[in-house]
Amino acid sequence: MAxxxxxxxxTRPLHFIWITDRSGSMSTDGKIQAxxxxxxxxxxxxxxxADDNPNAEVLVRALRFSSGAEWHVAAPxxxxxxxxxxxxxxxxxxxxxxxxxxxxxxxxxxxxxxxxPPVLVLISDGQPTDDFNAxxxxxxxxxxxxxxxxIAIAIGEDADTEVLQQFIxxxxxxxxxxNNPEALVRHIKWVSTAVLKSASSPASxxxxxxxxxxxxxxxxxxxxxxxxxxxxx
Amino acid sequence: xTAWRTLQASVRGAAHRRSGLPNQDAVRIVRAPGGxxxxxxxxxxxxxARCFRSQVGAKLxxxxxxxxxxxxxxxxxxxxxxxxxxxxxxxxxxxxxxERVEQSLARYPITEAELAALDLAGRRAxxxxxxxxxxxxxxxxxxxxxxxxxxxxxxGDILTxxxxxxxxxxxxxDERLIGNETTSLCSHQAWKEARVTFQTLAGVPPALILAAxxxxxxxxxxxxxxxxxxxxxxxxxxxxGLDPVQSQLKGWLSEASEFGSGDDITVALxxxxxxxxxxxxxxIRDPGAAEGAESE
Numbered sequence: 001m002a003x004x005x006x007x008x009x010x011t012r013p014l015h016f017i018w019i020t021d022r023s024g025s026m027s028t029d030g031k032i033q034a035x036x037x038x039x040x041x042x043x044x045x046x047x048x049x050a051d052d053n054p055n056a057e058v059l060v061r062a063l064r065f066s067s068g069a070e071w072h073v074a075a076p077x078x079x080x081x082x083x084x085x086x087x088x089x090x091x092x093x094x095x096x097x098x099x100x101x102x103x104x105x106x107x108x109x110x111x112x113x114x115x116x117p118p119v120l121v122l123i124s125d126g127q128p129t130d131d132f133n134a135x136x137x138x139x140x141x142x143x144x145x146x147x148x149x150x151i152a153i154a155i156g157e158d159a160d161t162e163v164l165q166q167f168i169x170x171x172x173x174x175x176x177x178x179n180n181p182e183a184l185v186r187h188i189k190w191v192s193t194a195v196l197k198s199a200s201s202p203a204s205x206x207x208x209x210x211x212x213x214x215x216x217x218x219x220x221x222x223x224x225x226x227x228x229x230x231x232x233x
Numbered sequence: 234x235t236a237w238r239t240l241q242a243s244v245r246g247a248a249h250r251r252s253g254l255p256n257q258d259a260v261r262i263v264r265a266p267g268g269x270x271x272x273x274x275x276x277x278x279x280x281x282a283r284c285f286r287s288q289v290g291a292k293l294x295x296x297x298x299x300x301x302x303x304x305x306x307x308x309x310x311x312x313x314x315x316x317x318x319x320x321x322x323x324x325x326x327x328x329x330x331x332e333r334v335e336q337s338l339a340r341y342p343i344t345e346a347e348l349a350a351l352d353l354a355g356r357r358a359x360x361x362x363x364x365x366x367x368x369x370x371x372x373x374x375x376x377x378x379x380x381x382x383x384x385x386x387x388x389g390d391i392l393t394x395x396x397x398x399x400x401x402x403x404x405x406x407d408e409r410l411i412g413n414e415t416t417s418l419c420s421h422q423a424w425k426e427a428r429v430t431f432q433t434l435a436g437v438p439p440a441l442i443l444a445a446x447x448x449x450x451x452x453x454x455x456x457x458x459x460x461x462x463x464x465x466x467x468x469x470x471x472x473x474g475l476d477p478v479q480s481q482l483k484g485w486l487s488e489a490s491e492f493g494s495g496d497d498i499t500v501a502l503x504x505x506x507x508x509x510x511x512x513x514x515x516x517i518r519d520p521g522a523a524e525g526a527e528s529e
Contacts, residue, residue, distance in 0.1 A: 004485045005465030007458020009492040012451060055248050055495025108411075114451050117412040147412040172354065201248050201495065203281035204388070204447075206368050206417035214414050216282060 011057045014116040014200050015076055016046075017105075018062040019098055020087060021124035021155075027089035029232055031125055031155055034181040036086045041185060042192035043084060049197045050079045056116055056200035065098035066091030092129040095122075095163070099135030106144040117215050118148040119199050121191050122167050125155035125233070132163055140169070149199050149215045153178055153187050156233030173217055179231040186221055194218040234378045235438055236506035237271050238475050241499075242482040246448055248495030254280065258446050258499035259291035259369075263302045270305040270377040273501040274298035277389060277446040279368040279417065283355045285347055289337060290330075290367025294418055297329040298373055311380060315431045318375075318382045323427035326371065326384070330418050334367045368419035372444045376503055381438060382431040386423060387415040388447040392463040393439040396508075400460040403430045415447075441467045441504040449486070449500065452493020471508050 018039065026032040050058040059076035063069055064087055072087065102120065105111070111118075139145040152164035152175040164175035178184035195217065202215045245256035257278035264271055276294035278287025301322065309317070343366065348356060359365050370387025383391050383403045388410045393401050407428065410416070416426035443463045450459040469478050486498040 004488060005469065006453055006462035006489070008454045009452055009458075009489055010454035011492070012494055053248065053251075053495070055490075055493070112455070113406075113411045114453075114455075115412070143408070143411050147414065201252070202413040203284070204277065204279040204368075204370075204413050204415050205281050206279060206284070206365070206415065206419055214412060 011055050012114060012116045013076070013112065014056045014058050014196075015106075015111070015118040016058060016060045016079075016196065017102060017118065017120050018060075018072075019102060019120060019122045020062060020064050020072065021066070021093060021095070021126065022064045022087045022089045022091070023066045023093040023126055023129075024090050025093075025126050025158070026087075026155070029156075030181070031233060032087055032089040034184050035123060035155070035188075036084065038181070038185045038188040040084045042188045043079075043082065045189055046192040046196060047079050049193050050200070053197070053200045058196065058200065063098055063101060065094050068094055069098035069101050071101070093124065093126045094130040095124065095128040096130040096132040096135030099132070099139045099167075103135070103138040103142050103145055106139070106142045106148070108144070111144050115144070117199055117202060118144055119191070119195060120148045120150050122150070122152045122164065123155065124152070124164065125159050127158075127160040128163055132166075136166060147214055149195060149217070151191050151195060152176070153184070153191075155184065176220065179233045181232075182230060183223065186223075190218075190221055234269070235434075237376060237503045238506050238509060239271065239273070239501070239503045240475060240479045240482065241273075241501045242479075242486055243499035244483055244486040244490060244497065246495050246497040247487075247491040249497060251495075255288050256497045257288045257291055258448075258497040259288075259295045260499045260501050261295035261298060262501055262503075263299055265302040265377075266306045270302065270375060271503060272298050272302050272305075273372075273374040273376075273442070273444050273503060274301075275372045275389065275444050275446055275499050275501050277370045277387065277415075277448075277497070277499070279370075279415070281368070282351060283358055283365055284368035284419070285350065286337075286366045287368050290334065290364075290369040290418070293333040293337065293367065294330050294369045294371045296333065297326050297371075300325060300329050301373065301375060305375060305377060311433055314380060315382075318384070318431050319429045322384060322429065323386070323424035326373070326386075326427070327418060327424045330371070331364055334364050337367070338363060362419065362421065364419040368417045370415055370446070371418055372446075374442055374444055374501075374503070376438070376442065378434070380431060380433050381442070382429060384427055384429045386427040387417055390445050390447065390450045390459070392443045392460060394441040394443075394463050394467040396437060396440050398464050398467060400463045403432065404428050438505065440508045441470070441502065444501045446497065446499045448494045448496030448498040449489060451496060452489040452498070466502065467504070467508070470504050471510055475504065475509050
């Protein structure tokens, strides 16, 4: 008897995209360095989650936005090989531009229709300085933009949580507020582990589930008492 | 009249084995009374937290296909059958499935433990839609002497192979179904989500028809790799017969799940009896052996 029927087998790609604000305000009170540290610290946990599910190929990249936007890590990189290079802060907050760039990458092609729902993590401390709505529209015009798991982290009290809520697109899921480095670490770790795990083995969902909740979002970890008194942003 | 041989296999997904979940697919092959029509039915229970009885829902879905077998036994013109398949059948299948779900719910009411596993939104969704707990897809192929039709509600794949080895999809891909979202028998107006293609068999019917739950196609790097499954199976059956394929199919599906999607995989296949050269060879050696080789 011949060998197994069919072509090359492959696990399903899961695209995980950090969308990071590096506007000038991120340079105050150590925000940008806290963000760099938090993502770097989360990577080993992220790899461990990916290792637990060999049927998902976790591919990570990062986009940075300030005056305009550009890919910080452009190639979808296997999580085992992904390295974080520190961001530096300057410029304004062109979030709309960034979302347009993400939308381009979520088209089919280059995306495949057999992928798992992508995870988009938006981290920002400010208010958009360009046409955010146009960027969001472009993102939501793409099927993978609509099906993506969209998580937002607000750094400090000046972050525009209404804009972040619009990005998330579902009232049951709120932006995560980080007013100190510990909270930021906690949120980044949660999205890199619990959310990634949920997205990497999602059960089928009937099409009439609420938009944006096609992947069950796990409960967020509870804020510690120490974090509450350490707010600096 | 064209004679058909069939086979079926279903394997628990690699990811389900790791997490302790059961196989939530179901499959059934039914011959209509009189043996002239053949029905392949597959279902893929959603397996989400809200669809906590989808393993049962999938079994009830393929059981509903028996209604189809009875209907195909009744005399009717091709025009009548086509209209019924396109307009009435989806409604009848959904109704039959819902009746079975309601019987199941009456016999085994939802327990406190099942409810406790849901969040508030999940409980509200279940209140609004009691069929949600049993959510599943349904793929159905009906093969009769003068026609074949394909019905799909939800994700999954149906391929046909011609005598020349050309692979086709009788139903075009549903662009809405990417990621893990699917249309479902549990949707409020599920019959509107069913897609049906009816083909009159004026000439030679397809050599092989393959239906599979989505875990199979998702295990290949691309569409071409999945289509190759149907072509390879057609060539294997043609060259070596159906029985060796039957004996290895589960192993192939398990391998695909392990190195591919991780999902449950279920396949139902019908091939024209005359492409199975092994039967001809057996008939030459022992005239009684070929008839005994029929799988249904």
